Amino acid sequence: MTGEAIIEVRNLVNRFGAQTVHQDLALDLYRGEVLGVVGGSGTGKSVLLRSILGLRRANTGTVRVFGEELLSLPAERRSQLERRFGVLYQRGALFSSLTVTENTALPLIEHAGLTRAAAERLAQVKLALVGLPRGAGDKYPTELSGGMIKRAALARALALEPDILFLDEPTAGLDPIGAAAFDQLILTLRDALGLSVFLVTHDLDTLYTICDRVAVLAEKRVLVADRLDVVAATDNPWIHEYFHGPRGRAAEQAASGAPGSN
Numbered sequence: 169m170t171g172e173a174i175i176e177v178r179n180l181v182n183r184f185g186a187q188t189v190h191q192d193l194a195l196d197l198y199r200g201e202v203l204g205v206v207g208g209s210g211t212g213k214s215v216l217l218r219s220i221l222g223l224r225r226a227n228t229g230t231v232r233v234f235g236e237e238l239l240s241l242p243a244e245r246r247s248q249l250e251r252r253f254g255v256l257y258q259r260g261a262l263f264s265s266l267t268v269t270e271n272t273a274l275p276l277i278e279h280a281g282l283t284r285a286a287a288e289r290l291a292q293v294k295l296a297l298v299g300l301p302r303g304a305g306d307k308y309p310t311e312l313s314g315g316m317i318k319r320a321a322l323a324r325a326l327a328l329e330p331d332i333l334f335l336d337e338p339t340a341g342l343d344p345i346g347a348a349a350f351d352q353l354i355l356t357l358r359d360a361l362g363l364s365v366f367l368v369t370h371d372l373d374t375l376y377t378i379c380d381r382v383a384v385l386a387e388k389r390v391l392v393a394d395r396l397d398v399v400a401a402t403d404n405p406w407i408h409e410y411f412h413g414p415r416g417r418a419a420e421q422a423a424s425g426a427p428g429s430n
Contacts, residue, residue: 171198174332174364175220180229182215189215191388193229197332202358202365203393204375207385208406213368216385217336220366221253222246233332251279254330256321258337262309268295268320269305275327294323299353315346319353326357333357335367339374351377372411 175197182190189212197203207213218224220231222238230237238246262271272291276282282290295305298319309317318338325333338354339347355378358365369375375382375396383393384407392402400411 171200173197174199174234175366176230176232177216177220178230178232180216180219180231181227182212182219182224183227188388190219190226193385193389195383195390195393197364197366198381199364200358200362201380202354202367202378204379204382205366205368205385206370206375206382206410211385212388213385214336217334217366217368221255221334222250247279251328252331253334254325254328254332255334256318256325256336256338258340259317262317262321262324264309266308267305268300268307268309268312268323271309271320272305272324272327275324279328291323291327294326295320297326297357298323314341315343315350318342318350322353326361329361331362331364333363333365335365335369337369337371338367339369339371344373347371347373348377354378 173196175195177193177195180190180193181188189210193216195216205213205216215224219226220233222231225239231239233249234252236245236249238249241249262268263274266274269288269291272294273282273284273287276287276290277284280287292305300316300319300323304312304316304320309320312320322338333354335354339350342350351374354365354367357363367374367379379396381393382396382399384391384399384402384404386404386406391404391407392399399407
């Protein structure tokens with residue numbers, strides 16, 4: 169895929185003591201694409217995500233977002249740029265003491281300066297956008313199913329109308345039907361809202377169903393980042409085992425038989 173790179177990671181090095189997780193890692197996210205990031209345990213998928221978001225300062229290297237190096241910006245400009253990010257954490261990370269509506273309204277109150285009443289009205293729109301039923305906003309996170317928690321967390325991630333959506337294992341813990349519905353929701357929102365999506369996942373069905381490109385973390389770097397057919401054909405033991413094992417074959421067959429599949 170070609171186009172405007174809105175995230176550019178170059179020569180990234182992340183170390184924890186004597187352990188080097190990333191060495192000279194490079195990766196781009198293009199405007200409007202869904203990029204899936206995969207890798208074995210310990211390859212630093214979440215570390216990379218945190219480095220891009222500015223939650224971790226890499227040892228060396230640069231991360232440019234919309235042409236600006238995030239960590240070198242003045243605080244006010246960095247805050248403005250970060251408002252263009254929406255983040256869905258793996259377990260939702262909703263505040264248990266707040267209702268779903270209050271969780272979704274919180275960024276609007278804290279960052280957009282809306283009154284509580286205005287923020288909660290807009291929050292209801294976001295909850296409807298992600299497919300939550302009327303009345304879900306009055307519930308607390310402990311009263312929701314796993315799929316509803318994911319959708320509520322997604323509504324909060326969309327509260328400030330971001331340009332880039334970061335998803336950390338969004339279908340983890342969901343049953344196959346719920347995971348497939350969530351994948352389709354992401355595609356619908358990408359198309360409707362013009363989002364670019366950075367997706368960390370291990371879900372093969374998600375990769376085959378919604379990702380325009382897939383980046384594989386291995387050997388402390390991005391080994392390959394390309395269309396899934398190109399990635400799956402790459403000569404690497406982990407890639408071969410991952411994409412050509414029983415689950416990989418099943419996911420590929422399911423995707424190739426699905427209407428409107430990539």
